[in-house]
Amino acid sequence: MKKNKKRKIKYYFAACFFTLSALLELALNSLEILQHRRQIDIPKNIVYAVFAISVAAYLFYKAKTVGTDIDDEDERDEFIAVKTDHQMYKIANWLIYILSLVFxxxxxxxxxxxxxxxxxxxLITIAATLSVLWNLLLLIEVIMGITNELRN
Structure with a gap:
């Protein structure tokens, strides 16, 4: 049981690292666009940022699924899963992510x-605002996941 908590925390920290690196990459791209520098590297850097965000999403998913076996679940775990994984939250989160990329x-x-x-x-200001909002939502969910794990 203690091993699973350590693995979850490692996955959460790795997901935060990749999210922050993607944010940094997008911020540097925005600065390059505004300062009219190295326009050739911008699409490549956007691909790197999207890759980092994808890796962060995968790591976050792995952190949520560590140690969850079918035999281990009880009604309390199902209730927590229903409360934390609302379909509307997922749709809004993806919509914010896609809109920031589109902008x-x-x-x-x-x-x-x-x-x-x-x-x-x-457009860059709107995209930056949406990406900050998306990352804040992700950070809040990670913090809530960590606090729920530490409480149990």
Whole structure:
């Protein structure tokens, strides 16, 4: 049982690391766009950020499934799973993630067409706000998962 808690915490910290690295990558891309530098590397860096976010989502999923066997579950575990895994929360979380990527990619395309600098700044601001919101929701869920594990 103690091994499972350690593994969960390791997965949670690894997921946080990849999420923060993806945020850093997106922030650096935004700065490069705003400062008109290295435009060739921007799509590659966006792919890296998407990969880091995907790895973080996988690690977060692994952390939630560590130590959950069919024989181990009781009514309390099922109740917690129902309360924490609401379908609406998942849809909203993915919608925020996809919208932030769409706004960021839209800003990159608008930047390539000259004369849209104000619109690019607005789209990057919206994308950054949405990605910060998505990561805050992820961080809150991770913190709640860790506190629930430590309480049990």
């Amino acid at each position: 960021l990619i839209g800003a990159a395309f608008m930047y390539e067409a000259q004369g849209f600098t104000t619109l690019v700044i607005i």
